[in-house]
Amino acid sequence: MERKITVDREKCVHCGLCVADCPMYCLEFGGEQTPQYQDGAEGLCIACQHCMAVCPEGALSFGGLNPADSLPTAYGNSDALLRLIQSRRSMRHFKDEGIPSEILAKIQAMLPFTPTASNANGLHFSIVRSRGKMEAIRRATYGTGALFGEVNSPGLRRYREKIASGEDIIYRGAPVMIAVASEKERTVPPCHGVVDAAISLTLVDLYAQSLGLGAVWCGLALHAALQIPEVLALLEIPEEYALCYTMLLGVPAVRYPRTVQPEPFRVKIL
Template identity: 35%
Template structure:
């Protein structure tokens, strides 16, 4: 049930909610209305709640007063640009863990990341306890080394074998001694599981960096959990029908960077159609 309601005293009859409704669920009949036969077309985007300037529209029982106001709250472009260009792949971390309350807050904010058809299929599996992370690190490394010196890795995984071989002296190549790990997964039959997960993880990376945390996209961990030691994927509780799209190690950095780097940039071309 949409539970679509309009405060007639606040509504200005501007029609913005109806104009911005993607599937035409909302119509104007003096006041905005949603006819029962149109409810099934709603994709739950809540654009109607967000676009209503006086806060007259409510949907799904949401009170507009509980939403955050946007005016004057976006970061200025210069700071946003510096955040994007200044984030680094952190591979040196302090031993201390991040406050679980902060981790939970970051993940709740990241849940607002866009997904295909607004379905929000992404599951974020987080190791928020450093002690659990230490057990995971030790057991995954031990099993990977056992395989390396036993039956060996499957053909095509030679590069991964080199990474694991680098752990023989006790160096943590696999997780970079990070106190936390975040894994993004989504049902394989969802509209765009890989894209949805990567968008969510990109949002997490930038938000975490804005809070002074370090992050690193951990393709090694993803490869291990999907192709070398998949039993640990199960132990982490990642659903069997999910595509494990990406993983990220994070925590308090033990390194401080002082300036952006200077990249040649990607190929940019002006489309001429």
């Protein structure tokens, strides 16, 4: 997005919130007490749009965007959000039907709102929704017999037996898979791209479950894609991105009437 700030002078009340809220300290008050980039600071701007979002008067436009087109902010109901977090479960039983297009479109429209380090937005989402493509991924995964070949733990032996008996233990019959990839250079330490990818799927999981879908993180599908080049190729991830994680989605075939009662994490209050 173009690094360009325009200010409606009629509306600007010179409160300074835009200048103070810039995470990169790029802005200053110019001659007419209107905000502007400091000399040459456009290059430091991460295009987070905080200057536009924070302006109480809607006087500042970033990159030619109209502040009036932004959504009014809303922070929802904390009790409802907590109950959603407590109620979400990994879904491993899906109905044999697709996800309605309008529901999938809602999830897709949510994606750009997930935070990324330095606002890099360097993620790519492969959303596999075609039945034929999911079948091709299943065939490529189970057809080779390569999966878990070299590992001999009791758990993985059990997986191998299940696969041999024709069970879809990886994709669980899900109609949709989301594979999130990050720009390759952002996957090396400090691995911001991988963290960004995990955050995005965390939000997909919650939002999908609030929409009545079932979702499950799928490390096994990630393993399949990383082990079997044909599976990875089917995800059509652009060359400059590296696959980070996968999530399965679908219409749930079971319902959880109650939450689990998880053991607490270790926490030290300092």
